[in-house]
Amino acid sequence: MIFSPEEGECETGRGGAGVLAIMPVMYPEMGQTLIWHSLSLTQRARARRWAMASVLLLYTALAACDPGTKPGDRIELVLWKNQAGREEDAQTTAQIDQFNAKQSRWRIVPQFLPQGGYDQSIVAASLAGRMPCILAVDSPMVASYAWAGHIRPLDGYVATGTLAAVSPSAVGHYAGRIYAAGQFDAALAIFTRRSILAQMRMRIPTLDHPWSGEEFQTLLERLKASGIYRYPLDLGTRDDKASWWTYAFSPILQSFGGDLIDRRSxxxxxxxxxxxxxxxxxxxxxxxxxxxxxNRQEPDENAFVRGRAALVYTGDWAAPAYRTYAGADLLVLPPPDFGHGVVIGGGSWQWAISKACSHPEGAGAFIDFMLQDRQVAAMSDATGNVPVTEGGASASRDFGPRGNSRMFFDLMRRFARPRPATPAFSVVANAYTFAMRDIMDGKDVQDAFDDAVDDIDQTIADHHAYRTGGHP
Amino acid sequence: MRPSQHSSLPLRLALYALMVLLAVVFMFPFLFMLVSSLKSNDAIFADVSSWRALLPVGPLTGANYANAFLRGNIGHYLANSVLITVVSVGLGLVVNSLAAFALARLEWRGKQVALTLLVILLVVPFEAISVPLMLLVAKLPGIGFGGDGVHVVRSWLDTLYVQVLPFVANAFSIYLFHQFFRDIPKDFDDAAYVDGATPLQVYIHIIVPSSRPVFATVTILQALTMWNQYLWPLIAVPGEGARPLMVGMQQFFAARQTAWGEVMAYATLSTVPVLIAFVVFQRWFVRSVIGSGVKG
Known part of the structure; x- marks a missing residue:
């Protein structure tokens, strides 16, 4: 496998033949036994020594040789991406093929890695000095990767105009610089049925006039009192991953006026x-x-589809299934405003350039290509992910002005707020999730949040407030 | 646990009932996996809280298996895992038994020190050495076999042999061999040496034929370890070409909604080779558990 052109493979057909020629001397049972048996014991020992020395020399010589890049050859840039499902991976591959075809200088070589161990693979590759040139990074991890020295700023490699067109929630910042930019984003919403709101005598909220916290509470209590729904709202709490609890519930905390961390400092x-x-x-x-x-733990993710819940709080990815279920009765609504505006989570997987990349200009050209409106639109139409540029949304079938997913683009543009750009994010997410689950189980709210703050602050203090880089 | 012929009938019935109950408990995960592999995601969750979860009832589908091959590329990963397991076990048997032979049957200076180091190595978990090992293999030149013939690559990463060679020499296997070889009477060796045999001939003609049970034990334990490798290939094999079976399963967890039916089909297909091996080598397997005191 090729990791980068300067770490390329050394073509050595002759070398291979040399190794094969020596094999019978080292391992006489493999052939030439007649010759071997005609030798004296001393001659055999000498032959073995020479063979060993020759193999070592050959091995060293071959290992040292570096053919480099032949004139006229394209420079290969390895790209790592998380496996994100059939449609997204296929679309990424198609767009890489388009980029490779439209210019003659670079050739992007994609490798799709299991998402479950993606971070471990990146850290291990960085330690071993085998980082790819281009990599996909989950947006909350951008600050951590930047601090650790895995990735480099995009400025100078991706056109300023291209980055400016990208929705702020899809741009990965750290220490005042842009380190990553996403081709798509996601958007959270409340899904329900028009008929349910009519039955409960509730108005349909809009982007400009979302429900207030009180209105939302009234709706929930009316639904409960109706006796139709044992648990009227599905919050997805059966998913116990910190990524969901932070993505889904920190925006509500922000709408109340709080936050995961003091974003000024x-x-x-x-x-x-x-x-x-x-x-x-x-x-x-x-x-x-x-x-x-x-419900503390819904038995499955189909509470709304099966009619057990009247409302569900989830993201754009659930929309196709809900449309099939509810048809024209389906409503996609902004989450309530609990006093400090509507807030939804922002930031999905984003493209970054590794610090080890020897040709960041090539990586930048590729990322620039991927952020063009045509590619953004194609990715969104293929996957249902929310486009991150106005032009991309306009060019999209589903997210255009009359597209049936337009609401998600509007939600993302108006209300998405990125998670805090701190290298401590994974600790923040875990501490917050523990606190929230404890609160769900009845723990004193102040105690739960105080414990989370202690964990977070201690981690930041342990790392000297991340004032110095984390790389060795 | 086998009821004695002399036990009273009620006692025997109670023991059999207990064993059946235990068998059901142990069969539960396997049955759930097998049945769920034939159901859609919705059906799996609809049945999960009832006995239907263990019965092939409702609408059944083979689509999960088709997807495991088409989308999951399981055929390729399966071939990789078989190759990795067979080669590493084969090499491991030779290397580890020879090492144990030297420790158990030959006299040489420093033998006790080597044995002590070996015992110390037994308590070092792989997780503790995975990163240093990664740093090492990342910079080791290796031989590649590409379309243009044999060539040298600058790193072992992303190859099949990076999943084999670091695991050939295994302290636990050497220790098992050593314990077994130690109990074979030395008189056999002495008789062979008197007849002019070399140590290698003693190993081949006396030790190996007398040690089939321990070879079976090591084969089974090593094969299970290699078949279930996850952490190492996850960090050392980023590409799909040399990816083994267990890491390949991760792709079904990538999407926002896990395709549980496909996960179960993939898991079933991953389990079948081990299950066949278990049925074929059941006798040896039970002996290996008893002999080594280690479950697979």
Whole structure:
């Protein structure tokens, strides 16, 4: 396998033949036994020594040779991407083929890695000095990768105009610089049926006039009182991954006025995660379960489809199944405004250039290509992911002005807020998730958030507030 | 546990009932996997809280198996895993038994030190050495077999042999061989030496034929370890060409909604070779568990 052109393979047909020629001397049973048996013991020992020395010399020589890139050859740039499903991987491959065909200088060589161990693979490759040139990075990890020295800033390699057209939530910042940019994003929404709202005598909220927290609470309690739904709202709490709990529930915390961390300093969660706003949010969240408005653990992800829940809080990826189920009765609504505006999570997988890449200009050209409106639109139409540029949305069949998924683009553009760009994000996410699950189970809200703040602040302090780079 | 012929009938019935109950408990995950592999995602979750989860009822489909091959590329990964397992076990048997022979049957200076180091190595988990090993193999030149013939590659990463060679020499296997070889009477060796045999001839003609049970034990334990490799290929084999079976399964967890039916079909196909091996070598397998005190 080729990792980069300067680490390329050394064509050595003769070398291989040489090794094969020596094999019978080292291993006489493999052939030439007659010659071998005609030798004296001393001659055999000498022959073995010479054979060993020759193999070592050959091996060293071959290992040292570097054919480099022949004039006129394309320069190969290895790209690593998480396996993200059939449609997305196929579309990425198609767009890589298009890029390879439209210019003659670079050839992108993609490798799709299992998502489950993607971060471990990146860290291991970085330690071993075998990083690919281009890599996909989950947006919350951008700061960590940048701090650790795995990736480099995009400025200078991707056109400023291209980056400016990308929705802010799809751009990965760290320490004031852009390190990654996504071709698509995702958007969270409330899904329900028009008929259910009519039955409950509730208005249909809009982007400009979303439900207030009180209206949302009224709806939930009316649904519960109707006796039709044992648990009216599905929040997806059966998914126990920190990535979901942070992505889904930190925006609601922000809508209450709190946050995961103090975004001005990025060095403490004190006050943001355990202040008065967070306390109100935690009490509201806990009451959802205490009052039986949300099931602690839905048996499957089909509560809305099977009619067990009237409302579901999830993302654009669920829309196709819900459309099949509810048809024209389906409503895609903005989440409620709990006092500080509607907020949804922003940032999906993004493209970055590794620090080890010897040809960042080639990697930049590729990323620039992928962020053009045509590619953005094609990716969104193939996968259902939300486009990140106005032009891409306009060119898209599904996300254009009259597309049936337009709502998700509008939600993303108006309300998406990226998760905090700190190298401590994985600790922040875990601490927040533990706290939220404890609150769901009835723990004192203040205690739960105080514990999370302690964990986060201690980690940041242990790393000297990430003032210095994390790479060796 | 086998009820004695002299046990009373009620006691025997109770013991059999207990064994049947235990068998059901142990069969539960396998049955669930097998049945779920024939159902759609929706059907799996609809049946999950009832006995239907263990019965092939409702709409059944073979699409999950088709997807495991078409989408999951399981044929390729299966071939890789078979190759890795067979080669590493084959080489491991030779290398480890020879090492154990030297430790158990030959006299040489430093033998006790080597044996002590070997025992120390037994307690070092692979996770502790995975990163240093990665750093090492990343910079080791190796031989590649591409379309243009034999050539040298600058790293062992992303190859089949990086999944084999670091695991050929195994402290636990050497220790098992050593313990077994130690108990073979030395008189056999002495008689052979008197007749002019070399140590290698003693190993081949006396030790190996007398040690079939331990060879079977090591084969089974090593084969299971290699078949189930996950962490190492995850970090050392980024490409799909040399990817083994267990890592290949990860692709079904990539999408936002896990395709559980396909996961179960893939898991069933991954289990079948091990199950066949178990049925064929059941006698040896049970002996290996008893002899080594280790479950597979």
């Amino acid at each position: 990025m060095t403490s969660a004190q006050g943001a995660l355990n202040g008065e706003a967070a306390q109100r949010f935690g009490n509201w969240f806990q009451a959802l379960f205490a009052k039986g408005l949300v």
